[in-house]
Amino acid sequence: MSYRAPVAELAFTLRHVAGLEAALAGSGQGDLTLEDAQAVLEEAGRLAGAVLAPLNRVGDRHGTPLNDGGITTPPGWREAYRTFVEGGWNGLSAPESHGGQGLPHLLNAACTEMWNGANLAFSLCPLLTAGGIEAVEKHGSEALKAAYLEKLVSGEWxxxxxxxxxxxxxxxxxxxxxxxxxxxxxxxxxxxxxxxxxxxxxxxxxxxxxxxxxxxxxxxxxxxxxxxxxxxxxxxxxxxxxxxxxxxxxxxxxxxxxxxxxxxxxxxxxxxxxxxxxRGLACMFTMMNSARLGVGLQGVAVAEAATQKALAYAQERRQGRAPGAGEGGASPIIAHADVQRMLLTMKAQTAAARGICYLTAAALDAARGSEGQDAYDRASLLTPVAKAFSTDIANEVTSLGVQVHGGMGFVEETGAAQLMRDARILAIYEGTNGIQALDLVGRKLPLNGGATVRAQIAAMREIAEGVLRDNSPAFGHTAARLRAAIESLDRATSFALRALGSNRPEEALAVATPYLRLFGLAQGGACLAKAALAASAAIRAGETDPAHRARIALARFFAENLATASGGLEQSVVDGGGFVQDAKIALAS
Amino acid sequence: MSYRAPVAELAFTLRHVAGLEAALAGSGQGDLTLEDAQAVLEEAGRLAGAVLAPLNRVGDRHGTPLNDGGITTPPGWREAYRTFVEGGWNGLSAPESHGGQGLPHLLNAACTEMWNGANLAFSLCPLLTAGGIEAVEKHGSEALKAAYLEKLVSGEWxxxxxxxxxxxxxxxxxxxxxxxxxxxxxxxxxxxxxxxxxxxxxxxxxxxxxxxxxxxxxxxxxxxxxxxxxxxxxxxxxxxxxxxxxxxxxxxxxxxxxxxxxxxxxxxxxxxxxxxxxRGLACMFTMMNSARLGVGLQGVAVAEAATQKALAYAQERRQGRAPGAGEGGASPIIAHADVQRMLLTMKAQTAAARGICYLTAAALDAARGSEGQDAYDRASLLTPVAKAFSTDIANEVTSLGVQVHGGMGFVEETGAAQLMRDARILAIYEGTNGIQALDLVGRKLPLNGGATVRAQIAAMREIAEGVLRDNSPAFGHTAARLRAAIESLDRATSFALRALGSNRPEEALAVATPYLRLFGLAQGGACLAKAALAASAAIRAGETDPAHRARIALARFFAENLATASGGLEQSVVDGGGFVQDAKIALAS
The missing domain is CATH 2.40.110.20 (Butyryl-CoA Dehydrogenase, subunit A; domain 2)
Known part of the structure; x- marks a missing residue:
């Protein structure tokens, strides 16, 4: 099967996890309604499914041969690019003054996700152009802007x-x-x-x-x-x-x-x-938050694509008889608990990463409004987590996607392997994930003397308290497990801040990677719980959409089966860093 | 760089973790000395490095075109196969009565690892033949044996x-x-x-x-x-x-x-x-322990190859200045803590998986001797762990190998990506890792009313006690962390056995995968600690080989940075299985 844009789920996350209303209100486009946003999402999703997705396997097979210094893109690529720019999608969040649509980063994030989910190799091109737009707009002379900005925004170049x-x-x-x-x-x-x-x-x-x-x-x-x-x-x-x-x-x-x-x-x-x-590096740094967020969104995108593909396969493929399946032939493999565990892991990690990325985009939007620097600092804190956590889970989710397919997953024909291969670059480019972790611990935790990270942890705590208050049995151990993850993050944060200020800061940097993972689990779990709380409220208000119950079940699965890693990560952060003293010995032989 | 057989490390593991002396004594070849074994390892290692490794990239590039029903192996393949069979390697552990060498499984395991580390695609062929030898020898009629066994043992067919x-x-x-x-x-x-x-x-x-x-x-x-x-x-x-x-x-x-x-x-x-x-399936089952162990060894092998490649690259590639590096140019990336963390993770996981696989091979050997059924049951218990843990970490280690290479890792030229691609089948074939986990929990834990698994846990505990007694400061928190992992495994085992006997056995099966991982961490940590204890004793006895200190540092890294995941896995086992009730809801939308 091919990618289908999950518009309803994205819209729900935008509203109830990331605060789309606030982003729309602050966009300077006061007349932009939720209905407008929904229409944008639906159109962008249609483009993803109808135009970009069918070219994904074609592109993988054809590649881009180089002849006499020129490169030929795969069949259909040029037409798709034309459709993309003619629809005005290239300048979605670019300033209106240069021909863009001026939409919030948040809405652009969801569209970016859909396009990359349909076709990562294609959508990388506009992602790069977006970086160029930002650089020229923020740092270019008036002459450069006049000469180049509109052509970049339109996608002509x-x-x-x-x-x-x-x-x-x-x-x-x-x-x-x-x-x-x-x-x-x-x-x-x-x-x-x-x-x-x-x-x-x-x-x-x-x-x-x-x-x-x-x-x-x-x-x-x-x-x-x-x-x-x-x-x-x-x-x-x-x-x-x-x-x-x-x-x-x-x-x-x-x-x-x-x-x-x-x-x-x-x-x-x-x-x-x-x-x-x-001052070239300073120019690069101003682009970095949105470029890194863009790569994080690519991680979410390819994870979503892998999840959809694995789900579809698991519903069709029949092997073995599941407990309680009754008489008849073999059950679809989705009926087996171990396959369910893989699919739920894929779905929950994807949704958690999506929440983190959207929160980051919302913070970038808020930074343009009245919240200003605080929101910008929050975006800066979240950006390395959005980039690295999302792309780490993209590797895991796409590999699970292969696993769900069994032997078929190892055969290129099904496309599951392509998603795994495509995803593998994401943890490397735009700053390796190791560098993201160093950035998070070394530069972002100390922001405002630690006040930025503390405020973020406090916001997570509030969500965990909300789950406790909700008290719906469907949440199971969600509140307790989420709370434990957040407290682990809090203690690990204190340790890291202390270590950074000590005479052995390298011990904090040595454990930056498990720290980032811990942050991602706590923040991701909080995002899922926030969505689940909104779903729970909707159920109480009489809504019968089965997706609401799915959201609660997913938050619970994440808390009970994935966020449980938090305690061990805290331990690795707090006393794992000693290896730097022995590493030379251990790696010598 | 190409694969180099780590003969000294394998020999140390064979002796001090898996008990090579006992296997040699019980092999029915009473005159086989440690020196003989060492000579076999060195020759097999030479074959791996000199003959098989140089063909690994060639094979990846050429593939095996099919023409008119015939398949052409890549250039050099036929010559290498001839060298392999002429050296008598094909029948290393096959019975002498049919032209084999009758060497212990344990020694064969180390050779299998080296050949697969050098060239997985090549070594798969003799691995399949070994399965055929076993099937015909154990279940074939005398006529079949007479017609086919010697040709299979020699490798002529x-x-x-x-x-x-x-x-x-x-x-x-x-x-x-x-x-x-x-x-x-x-x-x-x-x-x-x-x-x-x-x-x-x-x-x-x-x-x-x-x-x-x-x-x-x-x-x-x-x-x-x-x-x-x-x-x-x-x-x-x-x-x-x-x-x-x-x-x-x-x-x-x-x-x-x-x-x-x-x-x-x-x-x-x-x-x-x-x-x-x-009764075909029964014939298959008798081959299964050694075939699955063979795939586990392939996991160890490709993980070792990836670790060697990443280590070599990290020693050469220079980026950034490491803390305390002094003046001068950029440092080799191996000097950076985050790269050390990746390399140590690779090395420690590989060594842990190796220990588990060798223990399993030693149990198969012991089953032929006086220990008999108990040892066979132990091999049966350990086999799914050897297969699934080793191949799961093979995916992780080869992916880390790509990561250490940065952008170069994503380019096929370096060969890091090939190892990751090659490794990906291992968790799928010869019974997916999900099926290994179900086998472990559903069939192996109940062996002898749980006595087999309890005895294995008791053996792990003894090693942890040994670390406590050793009391060398170089062990850091090893004893405590290993102990915690073993106790987590013990409690998770009690839970699983109880759940299997209850009216909801599917909740135990639903968490079989985290249970298997927990088993692997505890058993793998115990294997590393056992090697480290032998190293510590050697140091006390005056040996100055720096590899001894490396073994202690590696066991410590594993305990402090990887075995720390055990508590969370225990939680996932004990109350994660509830998802089976909600899975249909959560996966519906």
């Missing part, structure tokens, strides 16, 4: 991010690409970049490369890096001195060309500075 | 297992392949099988297919299944009526042909009964 070089992956201080002022406001760029997503393609006439490079005499390290806009086609219509010199043979996202780029083989590519000289 | 049909994967009751007596002692076989590993290849002149089929008028279900030997080439030199009708396009193990087999297109393939009519 796409954008790329050129960070990585062979010797500089996670460590941008090692960058070697060089820039030299031409004296006319432009710069000459020379160097080689790798892993450039959609660095070359045939979807549009022009591609705008955002390139990190080092000016002559710039300070060493990350304080000597500047950001440049380097178009494939120059304003005078001539080709710039840059080319795709190769593409990678990758595990997944075969239809997303991953290019090696050569800038300045013929003497220098022409580019223009974005922001100030030597 | 290979064997396959033909179980699966499109409608019958985990559920063999659904088999439809038919057999009819010819009246001359032979049978006519007709039907279609899928997922037949090495069902066709060009390594040998003949292939012996072991085929499960249903006799006319046989009882329905699994009690009506018989096992047949169906050779590709008949004794008179003519081709039998069977052919490879297709091969699968798979996620991994590309060089291992996965065939669809058509039996009897021309009226019926000729086969001979193995064992009694309608």
């Amino acid at each position: 796409t954008a790329t991010m050129n960070l990585t070089e062979p010797q500089a992956g996670s460590d941008l201080a090692l960058l070697r690409t060089r820039a030299e002022a031409n004296g006319d406001g432009s710069y000459r760029i020379t160097g080689a970049k790798i892993y450039i997503t959609y660095g070359e393609h045939d979807l549009t006439d022009n591609i705008l490369h955002l390139v990190l490079a080092r000016l002559k005499d710039a300070p060493a390290g990350t304080r000597g890096i500047s950001l440049f806009l380097v178009p494939k086609v120059l304003p005078d219509g001539s080709r710039n001195d840059l080319r795709c010199s190769g593409i990678e043979h990758k595990l997944g996202i075969h239809a997303s060309p991953t290019c090696s780029m050569a800038f300045g083989d013929g003497g220098g590519a022409t580019g223009w500075l974005i922001g100030e000289e030597n | 290979t064997a396959t297992m033909n179980l699966t049909e499109p409608q019958a994967g985990s559920d063999l009751a659904l088999l439809r392949t038919r057999a009819e007596a010819n009246g001359d002692g032979s049978y006519r076989i007709t039907g279609a099988k899928i997922y037949i590993t090495y069902g066709e290849h060009d390594l040998t002149d003949n292939i012996l297919h072991l085929v499960l089929a249903r006799l006319k008028d046989a009882p329905a279900g699994t009690r009506g299944i018989s096992l047949f030997l169906v050779p590709k080439v008949l004794p008179d030199g003519s081709r039998n009526d069977l052919r490879c009708s297709g091969i699968e396009h798979k996620l991994g193990i590309h060089a291992s042909p996965t065939c669809s087999m058509a039996f009897g297109d021309g009226g019926g393939a000729t086969g001979w009964l193995i064992g009694e009519e309608n």
Whole structure:
């Protein structure tokens, strides 16, 4: 089966977990109603299901052959891209002043999820363009904006991010690409970049490369890096001195060309500075929250796709007779408890990650409104969790998807394996998940002296209290298990903050990964519980939608079967870090 | 880098965790010394590193094209197979009476690990043949043995297992392949099988297919299944009526042909009964312990290969400056705590799984000696853990291997992704890991009224007590954490045994998967601690091998960072099973 956009579930999460009403009210588009939002979701979902999803397997099989420096996208790709931009989807949350729709990040998050769920390799292209829009809008000169912003917002042109070089992956201080002022406001760029997503393609006439490079005499390290806009086609219509010199043979996202780029083989590519000289990294940082959230949403998306596929297969495939199945042939495997456990794990982890991502998007929206800096700090705190937790569970969920299919899962024909292969990049790009964890512990916990994280934990506690008050037997041990997870997070947070302030901060950083997982479990469990509380209230109010009971059951499953890992993670955080003293010994032999 | 057989570490584990001396003494080859064993390991390791490992990437790239019903193995494959059989490796643990070497299962386990670590797709072929040897030896008539056993033991011919049909994967009751007596002692076989590993290849002149089929008028279900030997080439030199009708396009193990087999297109393939009519499943069961252990060893093997590759990369790749690294350029990433955490997780999980698999092999050896049935029961208890825990961690470890490589891991060139792809089948074939968990809880815990599992837990406790007595500060919290894991396992076991005996046994089966993981953590931690205790004693005795300190550090890491998950798993076992009541609701929408 192919991906179907779960519009009703997304809408429920937007409203009852992330607060869509507030985001709409604060969007500066005062007349935007819930009905409008619903209409946007439905249209975006239709696009996902009807246009993007059918191309997902095609893209995996065809890949993107490179010939004479040009790349051919798979059959149907160009038409789909045209449909996408003609629908105005490319500029959904871009400013209206440049042709965008100015919709809240929150609504854009749900649409991003649907498109990526239908076709990750395709949807990566607009995701990159969104980063370019943000960079040019926030840091570009008026001239750059005038020349490029509308074309990016409309999707007539796409954008790329050129960070990585062979010797500089996670460590941008090692960058070697060089820039030299031409004296006319432009710069000459020379160097080689790798892993450039959609660095070359045939979807549009022009591609705008955002390139990190080092000016002559710039300070060493990350304080000597500047950001440049380097178009494939120059304003005078001539080709710039840059080319795709190769593409990678990758595990997944075969239809997303991953290019090696050569800038300045013929003497220098022409580019223009974005922001100030030597402040390129600061420009990157302003884009980082939304780019990382975008990758987190990709994790949710591919996890949702894998869950749908596994559910459909489990309803059809018949093996064995389930207890209490009565006479007759074999039962559908969904009737077996162990298969149910896998499917529920997939569904619960996906919904938990979705909640975290949407909360993060809502915080970005709130940061533009009256809440301001507090909301921005909350978004900053949640962003590494949204990125890393969602993409970690994407690996787990897509692998479970293969497992549910049994031997069929290992055969490429079913598509379950593709989702697992595609998902595998998400924990790596846009900052590896290890780096997200270091960011969370080292930079985000100390925000406002710890007040930001404490406030977030307090909000989780309130939800757990709500479950206790609800007192519906359908919740089982949810309140107790969720409470335990939150208290584990609270104690682990205190430990980390203390350790950071001690003379051995590396012991806090050594356990950043289990800390992030613990955060994700507590926050994810709280999101599911919040949705379940809304469902419980709706049931009490007489609503009979069976999805409400499903929400309570899912929150309970998560609390009783997954959040139970919290105590062990707390232990690993609090006294697991000692390994840094012995690691050299243990890894020597 | 390519795989290097870790002979010293395997030898240490064989001796100090699994009891190699006892296995050698009980092998009926009283003159077999530790030095002989060491020589076997070293030779087998040389074969792995020099002959099999260099073909691993080649095989992945070439695959096994099917032309006119024939399959071409990748370049070098035939020569490697010849080297393998000419060295006498194929019959390492086969009975001497039929040309084998009669070595203990334990020693064979270590060799199996090394060959599979070097090249999983290649080594699968002899693993299948070993199953064929066991089936014919234990259940075949004297005539069958005389005709086929020596050729199988020498490796001149290979064997396959033909179980699966499109409608019958985990559920063999659904088999439809038919057999009819010819009246001359032979049978006519007709039907279609899928997922037949090495069902066709060009390594040998003949292939012996072991085929499960249903006799006319046989009882329905699994009690009506018989096992047949169906050779590709008949004794008179003519081709039998069977052919490879297709091969699968798979996620991994590309060089291992996965065939669809058509039996009897021309009226019926000729086969001979193995064992009694309608008792085919019983024949399968006797092979199951060693076949499942073989797959567990494949998990250990591919995890070891991934760990070696990641370690080598982490020592070379330089990014960022580690705390305390002093002046100079970037540090090798192995100096970063988060990378150390990943590498230690890989190494510790691999070593833990190895310990469990070797313990299982030692129990199979002991079952042939004076310990008899008790040891056989212990092997039966440990087998599903050896299979499922090892292959679950193989998925995790190979995925971490990709993560350590960062962006390079997602590129096929490095080979890290291949290991992850190859590993993914292991949790599926030879009984999915879900089925292993059901086997452990439903069939193995009740063995001898629970006495078998209790004895195993008591043995783990003794090791934890040993750590407490050792009292070396290098153990950190090892004793406490290991003890906690064992007590969690003990309580979870009591719960499961109670639930099995209650009127809701399905609640025990619903939590079989977390129970198996808990078992693996406690048993794996105990294995590492046992190795560490031997290392600690060696240090006290004046040995200066740095590997001894590494063993203690690894046991500690496992206890403090991985075994900590035990408490949460216990919770999931004890009150997680309630989801079976709500699962239909939660999965409905």
